[in-house]
Amino acid sequence: MRRLALLVFDEVKLLDVAGPSEVFAEANRFGADYRLVLCPIGGRDVSSSTGMRISVDADVADTGPLDTALLMGGDVFPAHAVPPELAEAARTIAGRAKRVASICTGSFVLAAAGLLDGRRATTHWQYAATLARAHPAIQVEPDAVFVEDGPVFTSAGVTAGIDLALVERDHGPELARRVARSLVVFLQRPGGQSQFSPSLRGPAPKTPPLRAVCDAVAADPAGDHSLPSLAARAGLSTRHLTRLFQEELGTTPAKYVELIRFDTAKSLLDAGHPVTATAYASGFGSAESLRRVFVPSRRGPTSSGSRRAAEAEAVLRGRVGRAPRG
Numbered sequence: 001m002r003r004l005a006l007l008v009f010d011e012v013k014l015l016d017v018a019g020p021s022e023v024f025a026e027a028n029r030f031g032a033d034y035r036l037v038l039c040p041i042g043g044r045d046v047s048s049s050t051g052m053r054i055s056v057d058a059d060v061a062d063t064g065p066l067d068t069a070l071l072m073g074g075d076v077f078p079a080h081a082v083p084p085e086l087a088e089a090a091r092t093i094a095g096r097a098k099r100v101a102s103i104c105t106g107s108f109v110l111a112a113a114g115l116l117d118g119r120r121a122t123t124h125w126q127y128a129a130t131l132a133r134a135h136p137a138i139q140v141e142p143d144a145v146f147v148e149d150g151p152v153f154t155s156a157g158v159t160a161g162i163d164l165a166l167v168e169r170d171h172g173p174e175l176a177r178r179v180a181r182s183l184v185v186f187l188q189r190p191g192g193q194s195q196f197s198p199s200l201r202g203p204a205p206k207t208p209p210l211r212a213v214c215d216a217v218a219a220d221p222a223g224d225h226s227l228p229s230l231a232a233r234a235g236l237s238t239r240h241l242t243r244l245f246q247e248e249l250g251t252t253p254a255k256y257v258e259l260i261r262f263d264t265a266k267s268l269l270d271a272g273h274p275v276t277a278t279a280y281a282s283g284f285g286s287a288e289s290l291r292r293v294f295v296p297s298r299r300g301p302t303s304s305g306s307r308r309a310a311e312a313e314a315v316l317r318g319r320v321g322r323a324p325r326g
Contacts, residue, residue: 071110
């Protein structure tokens with residue numbers, strides 16, 4: 001059994017609470033044993049950001065030993081200072097836990113409690129600069145989905161809390177994959193991945209079938225994304241789908257899939273994942289295939305032609321050679 005306490009308060013972001021809670025609850029369906037305890041200050045129910053009441057389980061003072069303490073965010077931060085009693089509650093609950101994590105602006109609660117001093121951290125991109133100014137002792141990484149620094153985890157806005165749910169660390173990748181499939185979410189975006197995915201940086205597809213195809217590729221880069229498979233998902237002919245990609249995104253389906261896989265692989269490598277595991281998770285299949293895409297050959301860049309290869313070469317130097325042992 002793993003005991004998790006969620007520190008909640010009036011105006012807490014409802015999705016910050018619901019997102020990770022659903023992940024842990026779903027994990028229990030597949031064999032995990034998470035016990036969630038919702039903890040407020042004073043033991044009373046709280047009102048969420050939507051006005052919906054949240055029933056609580058125990059006062060912060062009565063949580064007992066914990067495996068994980070989760071600190072939720074809310075729109076009230078950073079517009080208003082973290083109340084001293086909330087910061088003290090954060091210190092109390094963190095002191096009883098093996099690891100501590102914040103969701104979105106919950107990082108401001110951790111910061112106010114002094115639990116991020118001297119550590120790397122992130123938060124929602126809108127408030128990263130504010131966090132850095134208010135707490136210069138924190139090394140803020142403004143464009144990361146989540147940051148792990150020892151036993152302390154911080155994450156970006158709302159749904160990034162699902163990425164941070166820690167199920168894979170507790171029960172391995174297979175159970176985490178089953179949970180992701182059940183919830184129809186991306187297995188877990190790597191922490192170093194930008195809060196803005198490649199599909200968000202470029203123009204958004206206007207045609208619903210094309211948008212559905214792009215979402216499917218981003219959600220599962222390692223999936224079957226051959227042209228016939230993508231066309232079947234969109235309910236279009238391969239010729240029609242190819243024309244939509246060219247008209248709306250200025251590329252081909254194959255190149256779009258490679259872009260998503262490339263960015264996924266680079267993020268995983270940046271986060272320290274082994275090369276072989278990265279190749280599998282990002283859809284390249286083998287370390288050698290990954291190497292050919294990332295590292296320019298003596299004759300020049302590989303067939304991918306991606307200018308990102310230069311950025312990624314430094315990441316792969318000294319690591320691709322160790323791929324068979326990864």
